[in-house]
Amino acid sequence: MTSTGPVSDIAQAELIESVSAIVGREHCLSEPAELFVYGSDGLTLDPRLPSLVVLPGSTEEVSRVVRACRAAGRCFVPRGAGTGLSGGAHPLDDSVVISCTRMASILSVDAENRLAVVEPGVVNADLSAAVGPLQLFYAPDPSSQQACTIGGNVAENAGGPHTLKYGTTSHHVVAIEMVLPDGSITRLGSACGFAPGFDLVGAVVGSEGTFGIVTEITVKLTAIPECTETALVIFEDVPSACLLVGSIIRSGMVPAALEVVDQRTIAAVEASVYAAGLPLDAGAVLIVELDGARCELPDQMRRVREMAAIAGAREVSIARDAEERTHFWRARKGAFGAMGRLAPDLYVHDAVVPRARLPEVLGAICEIGDRYGLKLSNVFHAGDGNLHPNISFDRRNAEELERVIAAGREMLELCVKVGGVLTGEHGVGVEKRDYMGLLFNDADLDAMLRLRAAFNPDGVCNPGKMIPTTRACMEANPKARGYDAVPIR
Amino acid sequence: MTGSDEPSAASELSSLSGSGFERLGPSGLPAGGSISHRLEPESGEAIAESLKILQAHEEPVLVAGGMTKLESMNPVRDTRILLSCRGLSGIDELDAEDGVVRARSGTPLAEMAAAADRAGWLLPLDPPGEGGTLGGALATGMCGPRRRGFGAVRECVLGLETVLGSGERTRCGARVVKNVTGYDMAKLYVGSFGTLAVIEGAWLRLQPKPRSTRSLALSPSRGDEPFALALEAARRTSARAVALVSADLASSEPGLGPTPELDARWKLMVEFSGDEAVTREDAEWLGGRGPSVPLGPEAIDALGGLQASKEERTLRARIHLLPSALRIVCERLQQAGLRLVVYPEPAVIYAFFEPEAGADPSWLPAKLAVIEEVTARLAAPWVVESLPAWGYAAHDVFMGGFATPLMETLKGRFDPGRILNRGCLIGVL
Numbered sequence: 001m002t003s004t005g006p007v008s009d010i011a012q013a014e015l016i017e018s019v020s021a022i023v024g025r026e027h028c029l030s031e032p033a034e035l036f037v038y039g040s041d042g043l044t045l046d047p048r049l050p051s052l053v054v055l056p057g058s059t060e061e062v063s064r065v066v067r068a069c070r071a072a073g074r075c076f077v078p079r080g081a082g083t084g085l086s087g088g089a090h091p092l093d094d095s096v097v098i099s100c101t102r103m104a105s106i107l108s109v110d111a112e113n114r115l116a117v118v119e120p121g122v123v124n125a126d127l128s129a130a131v132g133p134l135q136l137f138y139a140p141d142p143s144s145q146q147a148c149t150i151g152g153n154v155a156e157n158a159g160g161p162h163t164l165k166y167g168t169t170s171h172h173v174v175a176i177e178m179v180l181p182d183g184s185i186t187r188l189g190s191a192c193g194f195a196p197g198f199d200l201v202g203a204v205v206g207s208e209g210t211f212g213i214v215t216e217i218t219v220k221l222t223a224i225p226e227c228t229e230t231a232l233v234i235f236e237d238v239p240s241a242c243l244l245v246g247s248i249i250r251s252g253m254v255p256a257a258l259e260v261v262d263q264r265t266i267a268a269v270e271a272s273v274y275a276a277g278l279p280l281d282a283g284a285v286l287i288v289e290l291d292g293a294r295c296e297l298p299d300q301m302r303r304v305r306e307m308a309a310i311a312g313a314r315e316v317s318i319a320r321d322a323e324e325r326t327h328f329w330r331a332r333k334g335a336f337g338a339m340g341r342l343a344p345d346l347y348v349h350d351a352v353v354p355r356a357r358l359p360e361v362l363g364a365i366c367e368i369g370d371r372y373g374l375k376l377s378n379v380f381h382a383g384d385g386n387l388h389p390n391i392s393f394d395r396r397n398a399e400e401l402e403r404v405i406a407a408g409r410e411m412l413e414l415c416v417k418v419g420g421v422l423t424g425e426h427g428v429g430v431e432k433r434d435y436m437g438l439l440f441n442d443a444d445l446d447a448m449l450r451l452r453a454a455f456n457p458d459g460v461c462n463p464g465k466m467i468p469t470t471r472a473c474m475e476a477n478p479k480a481r482g483y484d485a486v487p488i489r
Numbered sequence: 490m491t492g493s494d495e496p497s498a499a500s501e502l503s504s505l506s507g508s509g510f511e512r513l514g515p516s517g518l519p520a521g522g523s524i525s526h527r528l529e530p531e532s533g534e535a536i537a538e539s540l541k542i543l544q545a546h547e548e549p550v551l552v553a554g555g556m557t558k559l560e561s562m563n564p565v566r567d568t569r570i571l572l573s574c575r576g577l578s579g580i581d582e583l584d585a586e587d588g589v590v591r592a593r594s595g596t597p598l599a600e601m602a603a604a605a606d607r608a609g610w611l612l613p614l615d616p617p618g619e620g621g622t623l624g625g626a627l628a629t630g631m632c633g634p635r636r637r638g639f640g641a642v643r644e645c646v647l648g649l650e651t652v653l654g655s656g657e658r659t660r661c662g663a664r665v666v667k668n669v670t671g672y673d674m675a676k677l678y679v680g681s682f683g684t685l686a687v688i689e690g691a692w693l694r695l696q697p698k699p700r701s702t703r704s705l706a707l708s709p710s711r712g713d714e715p716f717a718l719a720l721e722a723a724r725r726t727s728a729r730a731v732a733l734v735s736a737d738l739a740s741s742e743p744g745l746g747p748t749p750e751l752d753a754r755w756k757l758m759v760e761f762s763g764d765e766a767v768t769r770e771d772a773e774w775l776g777g778r779g780p781s782v783p784l785g786p787e788a789i790d791a792l793g794g795l796q797a798s799k800e801e802r803t804l805r806a807r808i809h810l811l812p813s814a815l816r817i818v819c820e821r822l823q824q825a826g827l828r829l830v831v832y833p834e835p836a837v838i839y840a841f842f843e844p845e846a847g848a849d850p851s852w853l854p855a856k857l858a859v860i861e862e863v864t865a866r867l868a869a870p871w872v873v874e875s876l877p878a879w880g881y882a883a884h885d886v887f888m889g890g891f892a893t894p895l896m897e898t899l900k901g902r903f904d905p906g907r908i909l910n911r912g913c914l915i916g917v918l
Contacts, residue, residue, distance in 0.1 A: 163667060192870070199643065202643060203673060295767055296726070381667070384666055385665055419664050423670050
């Protein structure tokens with residue numbers, strides 16, 4: 001029942017009326033100027049105006065809005081803060097955007113059991129701030145954590161710099177309440193982290209809003225470590241920084257973060273308001289963050305220093321206090337903002353390769369960027385092998401945009417060729433949907449469609465995402481894929 | 490092959506190259522089953538072709554690895570053929586640089602652990618009992634005593650190769666340690682007891698080998714609240730295994746090592762691992778909380794043995810709950826005569842009962858009713874891990890669970906003929 005053409009004025013007016021009766025007219029946006037900001041998430045290459053934006057305030061309202069959309073024959077797209085970078089919240093097919101930002105309450109905090117129950121619109125960093133006085137924090141820390149919502153993090157299985165030690169969102173979600181695409185409300189998982197049967201919570205986290213709309217999330221909280229030590233290690237080149245990363249991983253340590261900033265990024269950062277005093281002639285900077293018990297970190301940091309020397313580090317600085325630690329992180333966290341000075345647009349790529357292949361892959365990626373005449377810089381989660389080649393460009397220049405796209409595809413092909421994957425934390429969305437065939441064959445994608453179809457059988461929830469379009473068409477037409485004989489109970 | 494119980498698929502399976510199809514002799518029958526034949530395919534292709542034949546003949550199979558956890562699922566229904574994954578064995582690759590390993594489903598876990606150890610890494614899987622295979626560990630998702638340090642089974646799975654019930658070979662995930670490319674299919678398969686797909690092979694993430702390990706047993710002081718102490722121990726930086734064992738159980742299991750005070754109600758067993766400085770500090774902290782004795786790692790291993798005990802008369806149940814509810818639940822279960830092993834975080838209680846020889850069979854529903862009553866109040870999910878053989882006919886081992894419509898739909902989509910481990914998970918799956 002996906003929409004196939006422009007929505008008639010009458011149908012639109014009827015939907016506005018029915019949805020307004022549920023959420024209030026002030027929470028139903030329909031003017032082009034209001035809709036504009038909902039036309040894309042952080043991937044701004046191909047924005048599409050939604051036909052309507054609805055901001056429900058409760059699970060019950062989400063359920064009723066979904067039913068209203070279905071009754072009107074309209075698809076819908078769940079949305080958090082819109083900070084995603086793969087187009088997961090793009091409103092394709094004249095979809096109605098259902099934004100969860102009004103559902104922003106921390107419903108409960110259970111310090112004894114280290115759990116919190118939150119609505120999807122709670123901003124990631126706000127949860128850590130709220131539980132900080134209890135010496136707890138919410139571990140997933142995507143770079144957008146000051147703005148992104150936990151509902152969006154669940155959709156994308158968001159990671160961040162500290163994923164290396166603490167894992168992605170999936171490691172921290174134990175139960176969810178969600179509105180399925182038929183409007184029904186279901187609860188999956190349990191607060192204790194176990195539910196008999198299939199791990200449906202695990203399947204939903206990272207499903208990019210294509211299984212339904214998550215309306216309540218029970219998350220694990222983590223104790224703030226007793227001690228944190230941060231080192232800034234300066235190298236002549238990226239391969240040497242990667243050498244140290246490999247040495248640390250092999251040594252048995254599990255650092256909280258291992259983040260590399262390359263020379264091109266250093267130059268951009270130092271020319272910006274995020275300047276951190278990094279030497280402009282450095283080839284790469286590696287941030288090593290260790291956390292844990294106070295008694296174990298001095299020896300670990302001593303070992304890091306020794307390994308850094310062997311890897312050819314030019315300089316190792318250890319943060320003396322929290323202020324200096326923040327200073328060290330400025331270059332890393334300010335990188336994307338700094339790149340705003342280089343060009344009007346920034347394409348933040350995201351791919352993962354085996355850690356041991358980082359040096360050669362980074363070299364090849366720079367070569368690709370140079371060959372296409374692009375402004376390329378690299379900031380990456382080296383401990384996870386998670387690359388973020390960033391291309392600064394101007395999308396008004398169609399010819400340059402074509403080069404950006406072509407170079408991006410070549411980079412992804414390279415990563416897959418060495419055993420890597422298309423995305424480590426941004427998701428597939430529309431951005432990489434048509435590249436899925438680089439990694440998966442038809443049977444693999446078909447299995448994914450079987451999973452999606454169990455939740456979203458007619459494809460009304462967030463259409464056109466993750467699976468290449470030709471397959472999604474088959475999904476909407478069971479006879480085309482021979483599933484019509486499959487008994488669905 | 491001859492005989493009236495011959496599956497109609499037998500001739501096709503016999504002629505299928507590499508299927509390893511054979512009739513079992515009387516000694517080869519898995520306990521409690523109606524299994525008369527075995528498939529032991531040598532390759533993923535052979536599994537896929539076998540499943541296509543079985544689906545066409547509507548012939549269900551019992552999918553198994555080391556057959557060490559059959560008592561922890563419902564007996565399969567209408568099933569005559571065992572599909573053993575033991576024929577798919579071997580480590581394809583162990584990348585010591587990256588700390589990842591790829592192995593075939595039937596690879597013994599002991600072989601994988603030894604290989605990881607030789608390469609300077611640790612295999613973070615310790616399903617209860619011995620003789621398990623990689624595929625079995627992933628299919629059951631069951632954890633042993635080191636769950637606190639190793640994490641859940643699903644957390645070390647990077648990628649899977651599977652054969653769906655419908656016979657398609659598929660792959661999900663990859664060898665890298667971070668990945669959100671496509672749906673997280675591995676989460677769906679791990680712990681599904683082989684009801685959706687046959688696991689053919691897997692990429693796993695290894696853990697760093699700790700530089701130091703210290704294990705000790707402690708008798709909580711009389712003024713100390715044992716559950717609070719156990720939870721505090723579990724939240725120490727280097728805690729890898731923390732368990733409270735009720736005194737009646739501790740005294741009857743010599744494998745659990747010495748007990749500092751024999752008249753204490755609980756025995757706290759702890760294993761710390763990590764850097765030397767932190768394990769020393771944590772062990773000293775714990776040693777200051779009561780009389781303690783050092784333990785060998787085998788005592789911690791013995792906890793896993795308890796979780797896999799197969800005494801014919803024994804009931805073993807596993808209850809998942811919040812740490813804050815441990816005390817009240819344990820008190821009630823002990824009042825009912827159950828012996829306990831308690832893991833404080835993630836909070837799990839293993840409850841055991843072994844009746845006197847010749848006891849009236851009514852003991853079983855009575856004990857199950859106690860567990861049901863105490864867990865229902867807390868909405869705590871629980872499963873039966875082992876029953877006397879006569880108990881399976883009357884009780885679903887996933888008593889604290891229910892199959893949602895979503896689960897039933899998934900079963901139909903991945904295993905449309907419902908031939909994989911029919912009925913073993915929550916009765917209908």
